[in-house]
Amino acid sequence: MLNWDDHHLVLTIARSGTIAGAARRLGVNETTVARRLSAAEAGAGTTLFSRMDRKLVASAAGRAVVAAAEAMERALAKASREEEALHGTVRVTSVLAVIEHLIVPHLAQFARRHPKLVLELIGTNETSSLARREVDIAIRLQRPARGKLVARRLGRVRFRMAGRSDQEPAGYIAYERDLDDMPEIAAIRARFGATSPRARIATLSGIRVASEAGLGAAMLPDWMIEPSRGLCVIDASVSVERPLWLVVHQDVKERPAVRAACDWLAEIVTGRAGNGDKMSAV
Structure with a gap:
C-alpha cells in the first residue's frame, strides 16, 4: 500500500x-x-x-x-x-424566531468549521430580498412561487395552540393584519369563533412573551413552547404543520461560501425541523 x-x-x-x-x-x-x-x-x-x-x-x-x-x-x-474561497460574508434572512431559536444557538459550531466565513443573520418577513440580491440565502415558511430560485425543504414546523397553564385564555394573539391568511392564524381564529385578536404582534418571540404574560392564546412552534416556563399546549386539537424552505438564487448557489452555508444550515435546521429534501428549482 x-x-x-x-x-x-x-x-x-x-x-x-x-x-x-x-x-x-x-x-x-x-x-x-x-x-x-x-x-x-x-x-x-x-x-x-x-x-x-x-x-x-x-x-x-x-x-x-x-x-x-x-x-x-x-x-x-x-x-x-x-x-480559500470560504471567506467573507454570507447574508441569511428568516423570521426572527428561526434565527434566534434554530440558528443562533449553533453559530459557534459554524465559526469553528468555517473560521474565515461570517454569517450575517437578518430577521425579516421580506420575501423579495433574494431577487434583489440583498441577501444570499432565505429560510421561509412558504416556498416562493416564481423567480430564478432553487429551494430545499428542510422539514416541517408544527404550530400548536399555547397559553398559560393556570388560566383560561380570554382570546388569541395574531400576526400583523396582512398575515391573517396564514394557516396557523386561520386555525386559532376558527377556534375562537372568528373574533378579533386581543393584539397583533409582528414577531413570534413577541407573541410568546405576550402569551406568557397572560394576554391570550397563541399559535407557536413546539421549539418555542417546550422551553417556556409559563406556557403549555392548551388545546392539542388546534395544530398546523408548515414546511420550512431554504431558498437561494440560482446565480449564487454554486459559490463555495454560499454552498457551505447552505449545507450547514440544512444540517442544523433539519435536525430540529425534521427530514428535509434535496434542492429543486422553483
Whole structure:
C-alpha cells in the first residue's frame, strides 16, 4: 500500500526523469530519494521505473501510480481553492424566531468549521430580498412561487395552540393584519369563533412573551413552547404543520461560501425541523 508521500515521490521522479532532478525538486539528497523509491517499490510489490538512455521511465505499474498521484494532486488543489474561497460574508434572512431559536444557538459550531466565513443573520418577513440580491440565502415558511430560485425543504414546523397553564385564555394573539391568511392564524381564529385578536404582534418571540404574560392564546412552534416556563399546549386539537424552505438564487448557489452555508444550515435546521429534501428549482 502506498501513501500520499509515496505517490508524490513517484510523480516527482516521473516529472524529473532522474533521481538527481527529483532530489532537487524535493529538497533532499539523492540517497534519500533512492531509498524512498526502493521502499515504495517494495510497498507496491513491483518495479515502478526502468532506466532508458540515462532517464528513469515509469513502468506500467509506475504509470498507474503517477495517474493516481495526479488525481490526488488535482483533488488537493481543488480543495485548496475552495477553502480559500470560504471567506467573507454570507447574508441569511428568516423570521426572527428561526434565527434566534434554530440558528443562533449553533453559530459557534459554524465559526469553528468555517473560521474565515461570517454569517450575517437578518430577521425579516421580506420575501423579495433574494431577487434583489440583498441577501444570499432565505429560510421561509412558504416556498416562493416564481423567480430564478432553487429551494430545499428542510422539514416541517408544527404550530400548536399555547397559553398559560393556570388560566383560561380570554382570546388569541395574531400576526400583523396582512398575515391573517396564514394557516396557523386561520386555525386559532376558527377556534375562537372568528373574533378579533386581543393584539397583533409582528414577531413570534413577541407573541410568546405576550402569551406568557397572560394576554391570550397563541399559535407557536413546539421549539418555542417546550422551553417556556409559563406556557403549555392548551388545546392539542388546534395544530398546523408548515414546511420550512431554504431558498437561494440560482446565480449564487454554486459559490463555495454560499454552498457551505447552505449545507450547514440544512444540517442544523433539519435536525430540529425534521427530514428535509434535496434542492429543486422553483
